Amino acid sequence: MSQDKSHDGFVPSAKGLGEENLDRLEQGLRQIARAHGRVQDLLDAVLMISRELDLNLVLHKIIDTARQLVDARYAALGVLGPHGEFTDLITSGFGADLTARLGGTLPHGTGLLGDLVRDPRPLRVQDLAHHPHAAGFPEGHPPMSTLLGVPIRVRSTIYGNLYLADKTDGSAFTDDDEAVVTALASAAGVAIENARLYEQLRRATEEFQRRLLPDIPQLDGLELHAHYQPSTETPRIGGDWYDFIHLPDHVPCLMLGDVMGHGIPAATVMSQISNMLRVIAFDEQEPPSRILHRLDTVLHELHGGPMATVIIARLEPRGSGRLLQWASAGHLPPLLVTPGHEAAYLHADTGLPLGVDPDLPRPDHEQHLPAGSTVLLHTDGLVEERGESLDTGMDAAAGIAATHAGKPLPDLVDALIAARGGAFEDDVALLAARITPGSDQRQKADVPSTGSW
Structure with missing residues (x-):
């Protein structure tokens, strides 16, 4: 009997079709698949x-x-x-x-x-x-x-x-x-x-950012503490800043702001704004709204009006406390913490951010601060969290501040920062001032009474 052949004369061997070689072929294919x-x-x-x-x-x-x-x-x-x-x-x-x-x-x-x-x-x-x-x-x-x-x-x-x-x-x-x-x-x-x-x-970049921020002095009748916290995302540099100057009329002035954007461009604009603001505030002194108006005008003329939020606050001595006078260019309001462990934001007209329209007015606001009270200025990175409203973050910050009202000022600030668990979607600049008795007031308290027996 003749073998069946293909038309090209090739005859497949029985061994080539055997189970042993089929197993080897299957094993080889599996190895290729595993390798891939x-x-x-x-x-x-x-x-x-x-x-x-x-x-x-x-x-x-x-x-x-x-x-x-x-x-x-x-x-x-x-x-x-x-x-x-x-x-x-x-x-x-x-x-x-x-x-x-x-x-x-x-x-x-x-x-x-x-x-x-x-x-x-x-x-x-x-x-x-x-x-x-x-x-x-x-x-x-x-x-x-x-x-x-x-x-x-x-x-x-x-x-x-x-x-x-x-x-x-x-x-x-x-x-x-x-x-x-x-x-x-x-x-x-x-x-x-x-x-x-x-x-x-x-x-x-973080060191560069910190070098742009000023050292905070020690003043009679006023305890100051500042904190800068970079975002946890790169780059760790941006447009948040704080500043403090002693005006020619001997009134302390707190300044804090946030340039829109991030990275080196925002830090550059921040440096320009903070430097201008120092000079204008020293020259104008008061009211805070006038300082913001001049700053906005100059920025429009020289730099095309960069967008930023800024808050300026004077702390004028009044009796045993201070009179807080502030104006805002679209910034978050001050957070007031009283000695009675109460904390609340001083909600008022925030005005428009810098870079919108320098001719539109911004109002001034006042609040008496008794001795022992604390006022905090901060950027929105402290209260901003993805998926939550800004009001929710502000309420949480006020609650933490109230709980730590009796703690030393650095501990209060640390508690606000620690509440975020080390995760910050944006930079945070925070400037806190606590009203303390001045040296003259302490001396009066130490003088013994001369009344009769």
Whole structure:
């Protein structure tokens, strides 16, 4: 009997169609699929790590991702100091609380971990217990049998080492595992460098912003405290500012404002406005509305009328207290805190922001402040929160201020800042003044009575 042939004469062999080769083909296809899936997972991981700019979050994402990519039970990143010593150990997986349980003890680098420090190349160990360089684990350390270690380089420096132990299926680490983790470590080095550069930029811009703000003096009869809090988002520089001057008529003057926008442009405009405002306030002295009118006019003539909100407040001595005189260009009202633990915003006509129409008038307002009371001026970053109304934020701030009315002024301010939990969508400038007895009033209180027995 003749074999059935195709028209080109090819006769497929019976072996080529056998189950053994079909199994091999299926296995090969599965390996290709797994390899493709792992590459996609690696790309996704690199993108996720690269988007993060907070160094602490970057490091935690690196070890979590590495552990997931190779299906390891444990992962750690040992950060190295300038002399190859361990300065931090970040862990993930079933031993994530390792550092805490060991009392913060860091590896000494005398065993296998030290091998990777001294010879920064990928390291795979299939039997930790019997490796000649194994130094054992400290008491309380979870048991481990296999290890994959890969160095992380930032530029030409070894930043640290990535360690993975014990795959969940009990198998040994493979060449593919090593290749994937090595690729991740390379991307991690770039992400760490970006995070460190971002941190340097953040600190530099924040320092620049703080240098634009004045020192607050100590005055008789008036306690002052100021605070600047940059937003938690980059860039940490903007148009919020506070200022204080002693006018020629010996009346203290508080000034605070917020330029619309963010970044270097807003900070530049802020510097222009605050410098102009100092000169105009010193020349005009009063009323505050007149100072704002001249400022708005000059800004229109010289700079095209940049948009900003500003509040100016005089604190003129009146008996044992002070007379608060203020005017606002679209800014939030002052927050008054009384010695009786009551706090409320002094709602009044806020007027239009600077840059709208310099010819439109802005009203002046007055409020007597008894001794012991506190007045706070702040920008909207203190009370602004996504998804909440401004009124809700202001009510919350007033409640906190009332609760801390009897505390030292810095503690009251710190409580307002701490209430946000460290998350600020916008910069915050805050200037607080507390009315205290003057030296002459204290002297009168100390003079004993000369009345008869």
